[in-house]
Amino acid sequence: SSNAMWGGRFAAGPDAIMEAINASIGFDRRLYAQDIRGSRAHAAMLAAQGIITTKDAEAIGEGLLTVLSEIEGGKFTFSTALEDIHMNVEARLKEVIGEPAGRLHTARSRNDQVATDFRLWVRDQADAAIAGLTALSRALVAQAEVGADWVMPGFTHLQTAQPVTWGHHMMAYVEMFARDTGRFRDARVRMNECPLGAAALAGTSFPIDRHATAAALGFDRPMANSLDAVSDRDFALEFLAAASICAMHLSRFAEELVIWSSAQFRFVALSDRFSTGSSIMPQKKNPDAAELIRAKVGRIMGANVALMMVMKGLPLAYSKDMQEDKEQVFDAADSLMLALAAMEGMVRDMTANVANLERAAASGFSTATDLADWLVREAGLPFREAHHVTGALVALAEKKGCDLPDLTLAEMTAAHPAINQSVYSVLGVHNSVASRQSYGGTAPEQVRAQVARWKDVLR
Ligand code: ARG
Numbered sequence: 001s002s003n004a005m006w007g008g009r010f011a012a013g014p015d016a017i018m019e020a021i022n023a024s025i026g027f028d029r030r031l032y033a034q035d036i037r038g039s040r041a042h043a044a045m046l047a048a049q050g051i052i053t054t055k056d057a058e059a060i061g062e063g064l065l066t067v068l069s070e071i072e073g074g075k076f077t078f079s080t081a082l083e084d085i086h087m088n089v090e091a092r093l094k095e096v097i098g099e100p101a102g103r104l105h106t107a108r109s110r111n112d113q114v115a116t117d118f119r120l121w122v123r124d125q126a127d128a129a130i131a132g133l134t135a136l137s138r139a140l141v142a143q144a145e146v147g148a149d150w151v152m153p154g155f156t157h158l159q160t161a162q163p164v165t166w167g168h169h170m171m172a173y174v175e176m177f178a179r180d181t182g183r184f185r186d187a188r189v190r191m192n193e194c195p196l197g198a199a200a201l202a203g204t205s206f207p208i209d210r211h212a213t214a215a216a217l218g219f220d221r222p223m224a225n226s227l228d229a230v231s232d233r234d235f236a237l238e239f240l241a242a243a244s245i246c247a248m249h250l251s252r253f254a255e256e257l258v259i260w261s262s263a264q265f266r267f268v269a270l271s272d273r274f275s276t277g278s279s280i281m282p283q284k285k286n287p288d289a290a291e292l293i294r295a296k297v298g299r300i301m302g303a304n305v306a307l308m309m310v311m312k313g314l315p316l317a318y319s320k321d322m323q324e325d326k327e328q329v330f331d332a333a334d335s336l337m338l339a340l341a342a343m344e345g346m347v348r349d350m351t352a353n354v355a356n357l358e359r360a361a362a363s364g365f366s367t368a369t370d371l372a373d374w375l376v377r378e379a380g381l382p383f384r385e386a387h388h389v390t391g392a393l394v395a396l397a398e399k400k401g402c403d404l405p406d407l408t409l410a411e412m413t414a415a416h417p418a419i420n421q422s423v424y425s426v427l428g429v430h431n432s433v434a435s436r437q438s439y440g441g442t443a444p445e446q447v448r449a450q451v452a453r454w455k456d457v458l459r
Contacts, residue, residue, distance in 0.1 A: 005087050013081075024084045024323050030330060031085050032071045034120040036064045038113060038196060039089070041216040043104055051107065051206050056100035063097035064089070084323075086110050086117075107206035108199060111230040111318040115195035118326065120217065122239050125333040126188040129243065132340030133181045137174050138458050139347040144170035145451050149444035151429045152267065152357040153366055160364025163429040166352055167447035174454055176249045183242035191235035194219035198229035201317035231317045233307065233325050240304035240329065243336045247297035250339050254294035257346065261287050266356045271349030274342070289346055293339045300335055303328035361429045365394045365404055370426040370435070379418035389416045 047057030147166035
């Protein structure tokens with residue numbers, strides 16, 4: 001039998017394969033709340049404009065709430081023959097309220113309907129991402145506050161570079177996640193225009209009020225061009241781009257936690273609550289959550305690329321290709337929210353091994369730059385020469401198997417006669433970090449200033 005929604009010109013129903021490739025109800029049922037919200041706003045507007053009667057609009061509005069509670073109560077039977085969430089809801093509405101249900105789709109198409117529903121859904125996800133980032137940032141700030149003056153190695157090329165503070169390292173991620181938050185906010189502002197009323201593509205001859213439905217659904221305004229309104233998915237792409245960058249940041253931090261929690265580093269202990277064991281090796285405590293967070297960027301960035309490939313080359317206006325937008329965005333959003341929550345939990349629970357951090361900070365000739373800077377400041381050497389003298393002292397210490405502060409003054413003065421006893425004061429890691437008072441530098445005072453600023457912003 002032919003389709004009840006569009007089967008007027010059809011003599012036969014679809015082949016089973018056609019139904020299988022066409023149906024989206026298996027995944028777009030997730031849009032049920034947005035779909036019902038959009039339909040209620042549309043029906044109310046139709047009545048306010050005198051396009052349908054108030055009585056019919058009330059029956060539709062009430063009936064949609066019944067359908068909503070059926071879906072939420074798990075009492076709704078989804079039908080593949082009805083293709084998607086939009087037609088499933090409308091068909092059930094017909095069963096519940098009868099004839100007035102047929103008036104809901106006046107001055108509307110599934111093209112503007114799905115564009116509206118999906119925008120509402122992605123908008124919620126942008127808000128959820130911002131909330132997740134805020135919670136994670138608070139956890140990082142709390143770590144930074146207790147460890148503003150704990151010293152740890154700073155790396156370049158994952159080789160010891162200069163000592164930094166734990167708080168400084170934590171606050172670096174707070175800055176990255178703040179930019180991620182900004183990207184979600186920016187995307188949200190741009191996406192917050194309403195496609196509803198664009199109808200199939202050309203607008204409608206009915207005297208609808210698009211400003212009213214836009215306002216009722218919390219949009220800033222209706223989209224200005226009906227062809228654009230049903231055609232573009234750039235709002236979803238922007239969400240995925242912001243999500244990809246955020247997932248990349250999460251992945252980098254996750255990698256650090258994997259390294260830091262290893263027996264070779266022992267910078268941090270992850271909590272039992274965010275670790276797993278091995279079924280063969282009894283000693284194991286694995287950072288699985290960090291590893292999975294590290295991996296999530298693959299599917300999130302993959303979704304971004306996949307949707308971009310779906311959209312490229314599509315002529316205006318709607319094409320069914322665009323039904324392929326949802327699974328990518330659903331999966332990416334689910335992955336991101338889970339990764340944010342898991343990272344927040346790990347950060348809250350983890351304990352830094354302060355003694356190991358400090359020991360590691362002092363290794364690898366980490367204060368060589370401080371020695372070179374001392375030669376510039378106290379002995380007036382050009383930096384390049386100071387660099388060379390310090391390099392020779394590093395080579396000597398390496399040969400002796402000791403650290404820079406263990407070299408004798410005689411050995412120092414042999415490398416350069418201007419060196420005196422006071423050089424030893426800059427070779428300690430605490431002096432090193434305390435001296436880096438430049439704005440945004442690693443000195444505990446600078447870190448505490450960052451912490452204070454972000455505590456205020458993140459409240
Ligand atoms: N399920 C469809 C989608 O996700 C809804 C829009 C269908 N529109 C149409 N003209 N067939 O895109």
